Amino acid sequence: MTVPFELPPEDRESSPHTGYTRAHWEAVADGLLAAAWRWSTPECALLDLPGRPSRSGVRSDGLEGYARTFLAAAFRVAGAGGADPHGWLDRYASGLTAGTRTPGRDDTESWPLILDHHVQGQPMVESASVALGLRLTAPWLWKNLDADVQDRAEEWLRGALRHTPAPNNWYLFPYTVAGFLESVGRGDAETAAVRQRARELLEGWYVGDGWYADGDGRAFDHYNGWALHLYPVLDAHLAGTDREPYGSRLRRHLDGFSLLFGGDGAPLHFGRSLTYRFAAASAVALGAVTGHTPLPPGTSRRLISGSLRYFLDRGALTEDGLLSLGWHGPHDATLQTYSGPSSPYWASKAFVALLAPPEHPLWTAREELAPAETADHVLALPAPGLLIQSTRADGIVRLHNHGSDHVRPHEGESAAAEDPHYGRQAYSTHTGPTAKANVADNHLSVEVGGRGSARCRVRPLGAGQGDGWGWAASWHRPVFAAGPPMVPGLRVESVTVARGPYELRVHRVTGAPADSRVTQTGWATGPEQPLVSALHGLLGWDEDALVRAPQGTAYTRWAQVPRLAGPAGGTTTHVSLAVLGAEPVAPAEAVSGVAADDDAVEVTWASDGARTRIEWAPLAVSLVPWHG
16 A cells, blocks of 8 residues: 655565565655644644543543653654754643643643543553653753743653553553652652562562563563563663663563564454554564664564565555554454553554664665575474464464463453463464454364353463474363352363464363363454465364354455354363464374373374374473484
8 A cells, every 4th residue: 555655666676575665664654643743732742642532531542642652752863963953842831831731631732641540540651751751851841841831741740650551561560660760860758669669579470481570460562562571671772781681581571472474464463452453563663772682673664664564565654644454454452441442553652673773784774584494494482481483475464372361460360351362373474363352363262051261361381392392281160250250179181282374273171061061263354365274173072164254364354264063071081283374284194193191192293203292290291213
């Protein structure tokens, strides 16, 4: 699709895969800012973009417009050494002056107060963007403000230090505010305490393999990159220090995370706040800027520019240049209730790439292939319980989820709380989860008395890999939306084995009442997608069908999902082979034999005679080569 503002000519010599250069990033930043500023209040304090309001209300949404676009402007100007040909900083200085004059008042310009997260707390999120924007542009904006405006801004920002954040990445918002105040000589015991508290929580949330949980519990998603790594690593970089262990953790994170971009540039469609789109590339850009990356600079540029262009080419912008609420274009099922018209502008975090000056290798090195384009990959991440699988031929990346959920430790399990963005067994760069009201994709359901179950809390059992293959396993307690919420003793143990383009899905259901049924679904695809989604029953199934998901996904207006069904009762084993790709695959081409007993499952691969063996107690997964 046509981008509704002018971009420089493509440079296929320097950037053979995307055509994008640093000049394109500057032009996109300027285009997004110009479009958003058409909707500002007279004194520039609020950007009231058109669209349905968030649950926080119109005034908070207006502050969000100011704060999140300020990030883009700040990276743009700071990366240019203060050059500001479009005068963005004058507008943000005016808005800061007006917004902090009488905070909390219901007038045209006043910013809302920063309160606890459960009391219209969204301004705390935006305070971090305001503070980071001020820190990045301090030599040109902050230092030229009148002293009384500086004092008013400090007093408003300190609301973030004096109120309670949400129990997750939100603790990095006061951390960022405090970092700015200390950087301009306004630090004290209050700022120090806030920063120490955030560091302590980060230590508790770090699980290994470069991944943080987003708060207590096991929620792993894109917040790792655009929040939990970004704020502490960027804070240290701006301070001119190299605070460990944050830099080395980012480097470790990018080892695996760099595999989560498809050959077409798409980031993985997984977790919440996906309307932030190309913010998913911010960790890659930050690693290149700070040096905390295992990636060559040409690979980093391929990933960040590929992600940016992926969305621009697929209708993420409205006709007047605004970022829409959705994925490609508008898509309600992708959204959360906290999303408002300005929410997509957290995508501005990707412009951290502009902190690398024009002579930086990020911009001068020739673009290289993305990891998903170089070879087939299988990577197990035992700490978060994730298994990454990519195939070079079609550029598809799949994430098999055996460790991430959206249930906090103090919460009980409820089918009503099932979250399509976390509870599914698998996610990809080319498909999205179906909406909650439709049939669930990539889901095993135990049906008792005609009632289907949900998977809420995911308990990891392990993950590992060998040469060209890998596995991950978990168990869950099925919960039900209708009738009794649980069946005593009912348990599902699940193992995914990835090898080449194939996904072997093995489940052992124990404690199921007699006459129960089990269903397993595969990938959701639609008529607009040149993809084949197949689910082949290998053991424990007696029927298969294609079922419709009329609400579609973020990739297609209407979808269909392959589904298997089979009997359960007592202890049963169910084995299937899932395939998502450009070409159909007959099951005989992949698997030549399946055997199972109470203790183990063994699958023989048709291509080379190797055998995958899964033993249940204790759990062990192995690949035994064929020796003739």
